[in-house]
Amino acid sequence: MVVDAQSVQQTEVARQRALSGLGVLDSGPEARFDRITRLAQQLFGVPMVSITLLDRDRQWRKSQIGLTQEAPREKAFCDVTVRQDAALIVDDASDDDRFADNPFVVGDPHLRFYAGEPLHAPGGEAVGTLCVLDTVPHTLSPEQERVLRDLADWVQDELHRDDELDRAAIAQKGLLPRRKPRAPGFDVAAACEPSRGVSGDFYDWYDVGDDFCITVGDVMGKGMAAAIVGASVRTALRSAMDFADLEESVDAASRLVEEDLDQLATFVTLFHARLHPDGGVDYVDAGHGLAFVVRDRNGVDRLPSGSLPLGLPTMEPRIPQRVDLGPGDSLVCISDGVLDAIGGERAFPIVEAIVRGNATPGGAVSRILSVARAGIPIDDVTAVVVRRSDR
Incomplete structure (x- = not known):
């Protein structure tokens, strides 16, 4: 497959602009997002959950359980999810040729299972993920995959609500x-x-x-x-x-x-x-x-x-x-x-x-x-x- 480097760069520029426009990066913890990560942990029975936003060279987590707030973006599972702009489900990373030698698999946190859904800005740009992770393999049922998508939609709604309030504030000032x-x-x-x-x-x-x-x-x-x-x-x-x-x-x-x-x-x-x-x-x-x-x-x-x-x-x-x-x-x-x-x-x-x-x-x-x-x-x-x- 031939990759158009210019197209990739344009997509990344648009994505970064959309992410910046949300005004969420480096903001403090919020109960409305923490509620979603807690619920995801309970529903999927995993030790790690994250609402991850992909900045230029880092993964920044708006809400997380069992993970650090920041991690490198390079080689990240969430980066793959965002680039393909589709769900990524890896039952056992150590048995998957794409990820077997991944630094997050062979090193801390020693991932085996990953399931992530992309999160989109109001303009449709993929800016991050909602993901559930574990150090042991898992297999999701079709119903569980739908639940993960529903939770990701919930996160998106919260992100968009902030954007709508920003736009409403601009409109109100105009009055x-x-x-x-x-x-x-x-x-x-x-x-x-x-x-x-x-x-x-x-x-x-x-x-x-x-x-x-x-x-x-x-x-x-x-x-x-x-x-x-x-x-x-x-x-x-x-x-x-x-x-x-x-x-x-x-x-x-x-x-x-x-x-x-x-x-x-x-x-x-x-x-x-x-x-x-x-x-x-x-x-x-x-x-x-x-x-x-x-x-x-x-x-x-x-x-x-x-x-x-x-x-x-x-x-x-x-x-x-x-x-x-x-x-x-x-x-x-x-x-x-x-x-x-x-x-x-x-x-x-x-x-x-x-x-x-x-x-x-x-x-x-x-x-x-x-x-x-x-x-x-x-x-x-x-x-x-x-x-x-x-x-």
Whole structure:
């Protein structure tokens, strides 16, 4: 058989690129992968199991039992599995001409039995294996071969889930506002950091005539489902504000996600405000309760939450309330992830001091998230600061 060296090299380059794209190499242990290796050991009755990823010159094991975390790639059984991109089952390596003199057979760990299934990246590139090994011969039944393939599919699903979260995170970042509103007389800044790949928190801002709107939402929950609900609320509010007032806009968003929230057994807290050039702020606080005004001269005004979150049954209308920003005053809204990370209610004087101590809203937001990261960030963290010019 003639081997096309250029084709082999191209395949290897594509494979390495796909492996790198997964972002798994040299990561720490994870229970979701360890669960699979433990189950494989029990099902096949072997002393060694590995979820192996093939880097340039090494085998790196994301999860393993009875093996080291790394080993050379050269002459590896897993390398053969990946190159042929098909299951490799060796009942007794010492009786197999392909492997009888293999260093992993004649030396440590003195393999006799090997069964491996290739693992693929989302693009189809073979990047590693799920394999079971022993120092004594074995013969697998057709049913056992199918079980090994099913377990390998499970590993692949977990690897792909990470890739999907990465892609979702990129898409979610693309939904965040890129341009600041025109907002003459105001300076605005915001940031959102998810506890996982995607966030249940979201913020938004946009112009509406001479005014501009600011939104902060927090979907109870984390991950993909929460991010989808958050995107739906954001889209509904943007669409409705062109032809409806604050109350009608929030109600329209609530109706749009009502069914999704009911199925997920969750809800959305929301702070949605419309700011006017004269400093007036009309707002609806649907169960959020984490917005306040830091006055330029002295004091802080906590803005009350006037209605229940979206997704909870309510017979009361969500009536907008009003507050006025004087020159130098700052409207601040955070998510409960900031509150939890900094230490509950004591977060408010800390955030107040940060806002007063920073010359710009951007500096204040950056510092708020930095302090939250230094605490115990178990949830998504979001902060928005709007400061009215002191001139």
